[in-house]
Amino acid sequence: MKDLEYKIGIDIGGTNTSLGLVDTNGRCIKKINFSTSANKSIEEFISKLARSVREICMIDTHEVHPVGIGIAAPAAQHRAGLIQNPANLLWGTINIADLLKQQYDLPITVINDSNAVALGEMKYGLARGMKNFVAITLGTGLGAGVVMNGELVNGANGFAGELGHIIVEPNGRKCGCKRRGCVETYVSATGMCRTAFELMSSELDASKLRERTYSNLTAKVLYDLAIEGDILARKTFEVTGEIFGKMLASTVVSFDPEAIILSGGLVHAGEFLFKPTLKSFNENVLSSLRGKIAVFPSQFSDGEAAILGASSVIDINEPISAE
Amino acid sequence: MKDLEYKIGIDIGGTNTSLGLVDTNGRCIKKINFSTSANKSIEEFISKLARSVREICMIDTHEVHPVGIGIAAPAAQHRAGLIQNPANLLWGTINIADLLKQQYDLPITVINDSNAVALGEMKYGLARGMKNFVAITLGTGLGAGVVMNGELVNGANGFAGELGHIIVEPNGRKCGCKRRGCVETYVSATGMCRTAFELMSSELDASKLRERTYSNLTAKVLYDLAIEGDILARKTFEVTGEIFGKMLASTVVSFDPEAIILSGGLVHAGEFLFKPTLKSFNENVLSSLRGKIAVFPSQFSDGEAAILGASSVIDINEPISAE
Numbered sequence: 001m002k003d004l005e006y007k008i009g010i011d012i013g014g015t016n017t018s019l020g021l022v023d024t025n026g027r028c029i030k031k032i033n034f035s036t037s038a039n040k041s042i043e044e045f046i047s048k049l050a051r052s053v054r055e056i057c058m059i060d061t062h063e064v065h066p067v068g069i070g071i072a073a074p075a076a077q078h079r080a081g082l083i084q085n086p087a088n089l090l091w092g093t094i095n096i097a098d099l100l101k102q103q104y105d106l107p108i109t110v111i112n113d114s115n116a117v118a119l120g121e122m123k124y125g126l127a128r129g130m131k132n133f134v135a136i137t138l139g140t141g142l143g144a145g146v147v148m149n150g151e152l153v154n155g156a157n158g159f160a161g162e163l164g165h166i167i168v169e170p171n172g173r174k175c176g177c178k179r180r181g182c183v184e185t186y187v188s189a190t191g192m193c194r195t196a197f198e199l200m201s202s203e204l205d206a207s208k209l210r211e212r213t214y215s216n217l218t219a220k221v222l223y224d225l226a227i228e229g230d231i232l233a234r235k236t237f238e239v240t241g242e243i244f245g246k247m248l249a250s251t252v253v254s255f256d257p258e259a260i261i262l263s264g265g266l267v268h269a270g271e272f273l274f275k276p277t278l279k280s281f282n283e284n285v286l287s288s289l290r291g292k293i294a295v296f297p298s299q300f301s302d303g304e305a306a307i308l309g310a311s312s313v314i315d316i317n318e319p320i321s322a323e
Numbered sequence: 324m325k326d327l328e329y330k331i332g333i334d335i336g337g338t339n340t341s342l343g344l345v346d347t348n349g350r351c352i353k354k355i356n357f358s359t360s361a362n363k364s365i366e367e368f369i370s371k372l373a374r375s376v377r378e379i380c381m382i383d384t385h386e387v388h389p390v391g392i393g394i395a396a397p398a399a400q401h402r403a404g405l406i407q408n409p410a411n412l413l414w415g416t417i418n419i420a421d422l423l424k425q426q427y428d429l430p431i432t433v434i435n436d437s438n439a440v441a442l443g444e445m446k447y448g449l450a451r452g453m454k455n456f457v458a459i460t461l462g463t464g465l466g467a468g469v470v471m472n473g474e475l476v477n478g479a480n481g482f483a484g485e486l487g488h489i490i491v492e493p494n495g496r497k498c499g500c501k502r503r504g505c506v507e508t509y510v511s512a513t514g515m516c517r518t519a520f521e522l523m524s525s526e527l528d529a530s531k532l533r534e535r536t537y538s539n540l541t542a543k544v545l546y547d548l549a550i551e552g553d554i555l556a557r558k559t560f561e562v563t564g565e566i567f568g569k570m571l572a573s574t575v576v577s578f579d580p581e582a583i584i585l586s587g588g589l590v591h592a593g594e595f596l597f598k599p600t601l602k603s604f605n606e607n608v609l610s611s612l613r614g615k616i617a618v619f620p621s622q623f624s625d626g627e628a629a630i631l632g633a634s635s636v637i638d639i640n641e642p643i644s645a646e
Contacts, residue, residue: 131479132478132479132483146577148471148472148474148476148478148483149471149472149474149476149477151471151472151474153471153472153476153578154472154579155455155471155578155579155580156454156455156579156580156581156615156616157579157611157612157615158579159575159576159579159609159611159612160455160471160576160577160578160579161576161577161579162576162577162579162609163576163577164576165573165576165609166573166576166577167491167569167572167573167607168490168493169493170491170492170569177609177610178610179572179607179609246490246493249490249502250488250489250490251577252482253482253483253485253486253487253488253489254469254483254484254485254486254489254574254577254578255476255478255483255577256477256478256479256480256481256482256483256484256485257478257479258479284490284502286482286485286488286500286502287500287501288480288482289480289482292479292480293479
């Protein structure tokens with residue numbers, strides 16, 4: 001077993017952190033998850049992370065020596081190695097690369113989680129061979145990574161592809177970014193819960209949703225109710241898909257991608273979300289582009305694209321000499 | 324005078340066609356305009372164009388032999404050399420490169436007019452040295468050329484950067500593209516006229532606009548009235564700027580450019596348009612990007628960026644051997 005062949009990809013999320021041991025063929029041969037516990041100290045997180053790195057390097061009784069670690073995280077600044085005051089982690093701005101390096105003296109690079117997903121899809125997923133595509137992650141928020149002319153689009157300050165903050169409704173819902181009408185206030189797990197509450201106010205259909213508080217409603221509850229046939233839960237998906245389809249139609253006139261690849265927790269809603277999304281997309285896409293742009297779910301399991309993408313950037317920043 | 328040093332750049336617009344003789348330093352040393360007469364036959368246009376090419380090659384009594392011709396046109400397909408059924412020219416789909424080649428056996432390349440403007444700015448204008456920027460042209464419609472990572476973003480089908488068709492108002496104004504709410508139905512010369520009519524219906528201010536028919540209202544009339552102090556004309560600019568600023572805020576989360584460069588007829592409205600646009604942009608831009616993105620008018624005279632950009636692509640497609 002040649003050590004040179006392994007890299008570690010890490011995906012730090014607001015709820016869970018996943019690690020993957022990735023071989024040269026881009027296969028994730030071992031995976032570990034732990035709870036991020038974003039409300040605890042960064043020191044605690046780093047020691048948990050270091051333990052997991054040690055654990056993932058043990059294959060049976062053999063210890064693998066990976067050539068580097070790639071970290072995908074929200075609000076990550078690739079060049080500086082920083083995680084910059086992300087909304088759903090309470091650590092402020094930290095240099096995650098330096099902190100982990102104190103435990104592991106390996107090349108460590110940091111990349112924005114949405115960009116990691118796009119890279120994972122480009123190198124090992126459904127976007128292989130594509131020069132122009134958009135990868136959208138639908139979780140608590142809406143994240144996106146954009147590849148144009150075969151390269152990740154970062155923009156001047158690393159904010160390119162922040163499509164969750166496209167304004168789709170002038171004077172619409174208040175967003176965490178302090179503005180109003182951003183698409184992620186409608187199209188995301190939290191956006192869907194808000195839509196459910198709006199529908200409870202505007203419609204009269206009976207629904208089990210009416211027994212829920214705002215605080216204990218989740219996208220999973222909406223999905224389960226939709227399966228049961230709850231009319232308001234189903235309408236919630238329809239409204240979400242309609243807004244999402246229009247947003248994709250605008251995305252398409254910005255980037256004209258070959259494909260839009262969807263991943264993240266909401267993708268598990270399957271047809272409940274996809275059907276109204278594709279209907280609305282086809283109705284709203286520029287006619288010259290109708291039928292030309294594929295929209296489909298990722299084939300990776302949750303978080304794997306980010307792990308693979310993060311592991312793949314190690315090469316970019318810190319080339320490893322052949323041994 | 325070495326012939327090798329000259330190229331011809333042509334900008335075909337719905338109203339006027341401009342030709343420029345461009346030297347190796349990107350200086351437009353001679354310029355000719357003629358009326359496109361888009362309602363007449365393409366044969367008539369081509370013979371007019373050929374005459375103008377001949378004319379622009381005469382410097383005093385000396386005949387210059389340009390090394391190639393670059394043509395900027397709406398709805399142009401770079402690779403195929405086509406102008407594809409543009410909205411404001413009635414020639415259907417034509418192979419402009421082949422048609423002109425029958426008269427001039429020179430390398431002829433065709434490029435989308437908005438992309439030509441972006442290239443002109445990148446090679447010879449205010450975007451020199453920038454790797455990421457957006458060039459927006461405000462004329463009859465709203466066109467844009469996008470450069471990311473130092474390269475023009477064309478997308479998979481050549482439609483990337485068609486920012487005029489970003490939807491800013493769900494169920495908003497009907498657009499020529501058959502959809503509703505596209506930003507160019509608000510932010511463009513025609514969009515402003517529509518806004519003036521909407522304001523006449525919603526407001527009660529006295530205004531000379533109330534003596535105008537829809538058909539004989541132009542952006543120039545609005546500008547002249549705004550200078551006179553006409554309240555509705557001024558409000559028209561304010562409303563336009565407010566919508567434009569919001570659209571620029573969305574553009575910024577898509578592309579995160581270093582700068583947004585504005586050109587086209589509407590730019591002549593100066594502060595009437597810029598002031599409300601910048602106010603709205605600053606109010607609506609993602610706070611992490613506030614103050615980081617420059618928005619300013621092009622320093623080229625009308626159409627010159629497109630001429631320079633078109634002349635610059637001759638090299639890209641058909642390299643000219645050194646003599």
